[in-house]
Amino acid sequence: MKKVTKATIAAVAAGALLLGGAGTVARWQAQQSIDAGSVETGHLNLTTGEPGSWQDISNPAAPVPFNPATDQLVPGDVVAFSQTATIDAEGKNIAGSLSVDQLETALGALEGYVTVALKVDASAPGITEEADGTLTFAEPGKYSVPFLITVTFDEGAVGDTPASTYDQVLDLQALTLTLDQVRA
Amino acid sequence: MPKPLKLALCAAVLLLLGISAQGTAATWRAERTVDPPALTSGSLGLLAGGEARYQFTKLAGSELVPGSFTQASLAIRNAGTVDLSYQLAGAVNSAASPNAADQSLAKALRVAIYSGMSPAACDAYQPLTGELLYTGPLDAAARFEKARVLSAEPTPASEDLCVRVSVPAGAVQTAAGGKVALTLSFVGQQR
Numbered sequence: 399m400k401k402v403t404k405a406t407i408a409a410v411a412a413g414a415l416l417l418g419g420a421g422t423v424a425r426w427q428a429q430q431s432i433d434a435g436s437v438e439t440g441h442l443n444l445t446t447g448e449p450g451s452w453q454d455i456s457n458p459a460a461p462v463p464f465n466p467a468t469d470q471l472v473p474g475d476v477v478a479f480s481q482t483a484t485i486d487a488e489g490k491n492i493a494g495s496l497s498v499d500q501l502e503t504a505l506g507a508l509e510g511y512v513t514v515a516l517k518v519d520a521s522a523p524g525i526t527e528e529a530d531g532t533l534t535f536a537e538p539g540k541y542s543v544p545f546l547i548t549v550t551f552d553e554g555a556v557g558d559t560p561a562s563t564y565d566q567v568l569d570l571q572a573l574t575l576t577l578d579q580v581r582a
Numbered sequence: 583m584p585k586p587l588k589l590a591l592c593a594a595v596l597l598l599l600g601i602s603a604q605g606t607a608a609t610w611r612a613e614r615t616v617d618p619p620a621l622t623s624g625s626l627g628l629l630a631g632g633e634a635r636y637q638f639t640k641l642a643g644s645e646l647v648p649g650s651f652t653q654a655s656l657a658i659r660n661a662g663t664v665d666l667s668y669q670l671a672g673a674v675n676s677a678a679s680p681n682a683a684d685q686s687l688a689k690a691l692r693v694a695i696y697s698g699m700s701p702a703a704c705d706a707y708q709p710l711t712g713e714l715l716y717t718g719p720l721d722a723a724a725r726f727e728k729a730r731v732l733s734a735e736p737t738p739a740s741e742d743l744c745v746r747v748s749v750p751a752g753a754v755q756t757a758a759g760g761k762v763a764l765t766l767s768f769v770g771q772q773r
Binding site: 445512 | 617620621622623625663771
C-alpha cells in the first residue's frame with residue numbers, strides 16, 4: 399500500500415473517532431428565561447419654576463408690584479422678593495434636607511438704614527423645619543417651599559436720613575438652595 | 583524593594599482607597615442659585631432757580647423808597663426721584679454785621695410770595711396775582727400756610743413763584759440808607 403493511501407485511511411479513521419466522541423459527551427439541557435422586570439432609579443430634583451418677583455409691601459394690606467429697573471427705594475419702603483422652590487423626590491427610601499443660604503449683603507452707604515432678611519416658609523405639608531434651619535422631608539413627593547427676601551429702608555425721623563443714601567445700588571447676594579438626599 | 587518604590591505603591595493604594603470611599607459615600611444633591619435683581623435707592627432734590635444755593639440777583643433792588651418794591655420770579659423744582667413737599671423755611675437778613683439803618687430796614691421790609699403767576703409778568707413788575715403763599719416781615723419762622731407738593735413722576739414737577747420785597751409807605755426814617763441781604767430758605771420733605 400502506498401504511503402499516501404495509508405495516510406488518507408489514518409486521517410479518515412481519526413475523523414470518525416472524533417465525531418463518535420462528540421456524540422458520546424452529549425447530556426440533556428433545558429433553558430428557561432425569567433423576566434425580572436426593569437429596575438429604575440428615582441430622582442431628586444430642585445427647581446425654582448417661575449422667576450421671582452418684587453413687591454412693594456410698605457402697606458402690607460395692599461401690596462403693589464415693584465420694578466427694580468424703574469422703581470427706587472426711599473426711606474419708609476419695605477419691598478419683598480418672593481420665589482418658590484419645588485422639591486421633586488422619587489424613590490422608595492428617598493428623604494432629603496433643604497438648606498437655604500445667603501451671604502450677608504454689603505450695604506455700603508445704606509448701612510444702618512437698610513436691613514435685609516430672609517424667610518423660608520416651612521409650612522408645606524410633609525416639610526419639617528429643623529433646629530439648624532434646614533428643611534427636611536421623609537417621604538417621596540413634591541414639596542413647595544416659598545422663600546421671601548425682605549428689604550426694609552427705615553423711615554427714620556424727619557430729616558434724619560442723609561443724602562449719602564441717595565442713588566445707592568443694593569446688590570443682594572444670591573441665594574443658594576441645596577437639596578441633599580439623606581439616609582436614616 | 584527600594585524605599586521610593588514602596589512609598590509610591592503605598593500612595594497609589596491610598597489614592598485608590600480614597601476614590602473608592604468617595605464613590606460609596608455618594609448621595610444625591612441638587613442645587614439652585616437665585617440671584618434677585620439689584621435695587622437702587624432714590625433721591626430727594628429741591629432746587630431754587632436751578633441750583634441748591636441760588637444767587638437771586640434778579641430780586642436785587644437799589645434806591646428803594648417807602649412805597650416801592652422789587653419783585654422777580656423764582657423757579658422751584660423737584661430734582662429728585664421721589665415726590666416731595668416743600669415749605670418756606672425762613673426769610674431773613676443774612677448780612678454779616680448790619681448797622682442800625684440796615685436793621686431798621688430789615689424790620690420794615692415786607693415779603694410777599696405768590697404762586698401761579700407767569701414769570702414774565704412777575705419780572706415785568708405786574709401786579710401780583712395767583713395764590714398768596716406768604717406775606718409778612720423778614721422772619722426766621724416765616725412759613726407758607728401749607729406745604730407745596732412737587733411730584734417726581736412722570737416728569738419732575740416745578741413751579742414758578744413770584745417774590746416781592748417792598749418798603750412800606752410808612753417805613754421809619756431810620757431805615758433810610760439801609761441795606762439788607764435777603765435769604766429765602768426752602769426745605770423739601772419726602773412725601
